[in-house]
Amino acid sequence: MRGPGRREVTGGAQGEVASPDWPALLTGVARGDRRALSRMISLVEARVPGWQEAMHQVFMATGKARVVGITGSLGTGKSTLTGRLAAIFAGRGRRVGILAIDPSSPFSGGAILGDRIRMTELDRLGVFLRSMATRGAHGGLSRATRDAVRILDAFGFDLILVETVGAGQDEVDVLRVADVTLVLCVPGQGDGLQAIKAGMMEIADVFIVNKADRSGADQVVADIDAMLRITRVAAEGHLAPAVVKTVATAGAGVEELADAIESRLSAAGGGRITGVGEIAMEVVELVEARLREGFWNDFGARERLDRLVAGGGDPYFICRDILPDDVFDELFAAARIRLPPD
Amino acid sequence: MIKGRMLLAILGTDQHELGAVAIAGLLRDAGFEVVYVGRFQTPSTILRSAVDEDVDVIGISCHSWEFLDYLPELMALLCERQVDAPVVLGGSIITGEDAKAMTALGVAAVFGSGSASAAIVDCISALATDRRARAGTA
Numbered sequence: 029m030r031g032p033g034r035r036e037v038t039g040g041a042q043g044e045v046a047s048p049d050w051p052a053l054l055t056g057v058a059r060g061d062r063r064a065l066s067r068m069i070s071l072v073e074a075r076v077p078g079w080q081e082a083m084h085q086v087f088m089a090t091g092k093a094r095v096v097g098i099t100g101s102l103g104t105g106k107s108t109l110t111g112r113l114a115a116i117f118a119g120r121g122r123r124v125g126i127l128a129i130d131p132s133s134p135f136s137g138g139a140i141l142g143d144r145i146r147m148t149e150l151d152r153l154g155v156f157l158r159s160m161a162t163r164g165a166h167g168g169l170s171r172a173t174r175d176a177v178r179i180l181d182a183f184g185f186d187l188i189l190v191e192t193v194g195a196g197q198d199e200v201d202v203l204r205v206a207d208v209t210l211v212l213c214v215p216g217q218g219d220g221l222q223a224i225k226a227g228m229m230e231i232a233d234v235f236i237v238n239k240a241d242r243s244g245a246d247q248v249v250a251d252i253d254a255m256l257r258i259t260r261v262a263a264e265g266h267l268a269p270a271v272v273k274t275v276a277t278a279g280a281g282v283e284e285l286a287d288a289i290e291s292r293l294s295a296a297g298g299g300r301i302t303g304v305g306e307i308a309m310e311v312v313e314l315v316e317a318r319l320r321e322g323f324w325n326d327f328g329a330r331e332r333l334d335r336l337v338a339g340g341g342d343p344y345f346i347c348r349d350i351l352p353d354d355v356f357d358e359l360f361a362a363a364r365i366r367l368p369p370d
Numbered sequence: 371m372i373k374g375r376m377l378l379a380i381l382g383t384d385q386h387e388l389g390a391v392a393i394a395g396l397l398r399d400a401g402f403e404v405v406y407v408g409r410f411q412t413p414s415t416i417l418r419s420a421v422d423e424d425v426d427v428i429g430i431s432c433h434s435w436e437f438l439d440y441l442p443e444l445m446a447l448l449c450e451r452q453v454d455a456p457v458v459l460g461g462s463i464i465t466g467e468d469a470k471a472m473t474a475l476g477v478a479a480v481f482g483s484g485s486a487s488a489a490i491v492d493c494i495s496a497l498a499t500d501r502r503a504r505a506g507t508a
Contacts, residue, residue: 045508135399138399163372
């Protein structure tokens with residue numbers, strides 16, 4: 029879904045747009061060409077025609093990477109900690125790629141992607157870092173995060189860190205890509221961790237109490253321990269959630285955290301992103317996005333909408349004008365002929 | 371669609387960050403994704419960020435002499451590694467002579483103090499649109 033004020037701008041007087049050389053890009057990614065990697069992410073993210081066939085090729089080369097998700101409210105230290113973890117894992121011989129998500133503006137569609145300034149050590153370690161804006165997605169990831177994870181996997185990264193936007197209680201999409209999920213808390217977030225109790229409480233494989241040099245850190249640990257005792261047991265194949273204290277800016281506790289992640293990665297196995305339920309949900313999203321974009325961009329529906337809204341109509345009337353019942357029925361009749369039920 | 375992706379960097383030990391932050395906000399509001407890397411950047415870190423992030427424009431903010439030293443090195447490095455994103459330079463201490471020298475190096479646009487916001491956005495939009503057409507991401 030797009031926020032208000034975002035419009036697809038197509039056509040116009042600009043110069044001809046080059047068509048991507050997908051086979052060359054795929055070969056480049058397979059060969060470890062970093063420029064092909066980053067261009068491929070851009071093209072897939074922009075949904076440039078041919079992207080689904082290219083991703084089909086990419087998909088067949090995936091399955092080796094493990095994915096760690098890092099989430100938590102804004103200002104808890106996700107970026108700093110992600111940088112620290114990447115450095116440690118790179119030092120342990122892993123090939124590390126990072127996807128760092130920041131929000132797109134609901135007004136302009138623009139974004140400030142500021143995660144690189146917290147990850148200054150990565151250059152010399154060969155860690156790949158790509159910043160992505162949410163571009164209208166609401167679950168804490170961007171719409172192409174899953175695609176980018178797969179491209180990094182096919183490229184040869186064996187550990188992929190996915191850092192979400194500053195997330196609230198309900199932005200738990202990271203669960204659907206990550207084999208192991210880290211949830212960051214900090215002292216002073218509220219008694220009994222009100223902020224994370226509901227949605228986020230359930231998704232953590234490791235709780236991190238960051239900024240643990242501040243007063244109140246032990247209380248946060250105690251609150252989490254208490255909650256863990258009274259709530260669910262670990263999901264199948266997952267170890268019980270751990271609680272680790274860190275001071276990410278100083279690097280304190282991060283080695284222990286890396287150990288906790290390693291043991292949980294071994295226990296969880298890989299392939300969360302290819303689980304049956306996840307694939308089904310992803311297909312539903314892709315089909316819906318295709319229908320939505322096709323409808324609004326191809327039939328002049330957007331212009332009609334603007335005109336009718338400007339004319340002061342009510343939403344129900346305008347909806348029936350833009351998509352009358354007979355048109356809707358015809359669309360589905362065509363689909364039924366082409367795609368008979370099994 | 372977004373207007374483009376823009377890297378925003380400050381060179382060397384230049385401490386002045388307000389201008390870059392202001393430009394970042396301006397471009398965000400104009401529909402750009404701004405990859406903000408901030409201070410203490412060198413030609414090699416800028417190269418790495420530009421490649422990983424596949425940016426359409428590289429923006430350098432300067433309020434100190436560093437650009438005179440680093441820009442020749444940066445332009446040579448980008449050329450050598452075939453990074454096709456144009457470089458835009460902006461800051462308060464660029465003289466007319468400097469601007470000419472920078473343009474001669476291949477810098478696509480130079481903005482001194484007093485530049486109009488609209489002129490900056492228009493110029494960067496045009497450069498980004500052009501680059502996105504070449505990259506196929508338009």
